[in-house]
Amino acid sequence: MDAYTLTRAAQSEDVARQWKAYAEDLERKMALLSANFVGMEALKNAVVAELAIVDPTNSLTVQQNRQRILEAARNAALAENRRATSQSR
Numbered sequence: 001m002d003a004y005t006l007t008r009a010a011q012s013e014d015v016a017r018q019w020k021a022y023a024e025d026l027e028r029k030m031a032l033l034s035a036n037f038v039g040m041e042a043l044k045n046a047v048v049a050e051l052a053i054v055d056p057t058n059s060l061t062v063q064q065n066r067q068r069i070l071e072a073a074r075n076a077a078l079a080e081n082r083r084a085t086s087q088s089r
Contacts, residue, residue, distance in 0.1 A: 001009075044066075052061045059065045 048061060048066070051058050055061075
């Protein structure tokens with residue numbers, strides 16, 4: 001093999017290692033986010049159960065009200081992410 005082919009092969013191996021490391025990092029981050037989500041869901045359920053005891057007429061004991069808050073926050077976060085992504089390009 002000539003030097004060019006060997007250099008290209010080495011570069012390809014480096015790129016493949018970088019992508020593999022990137023994918024493994026994303027998998028770790030996704031696992032952490034998933035675990036955090038499960039924890040936050042458990043915490044939310046405990047808080048809502050306690051709130052229902054303390055103040056059964058509180059609007060946050062109604063699922064639809066909590067869903068509206070969740071959707072508003074999620075939409076705002078997604079919009080901010082889109083803005084940040086479009087500005088970085």
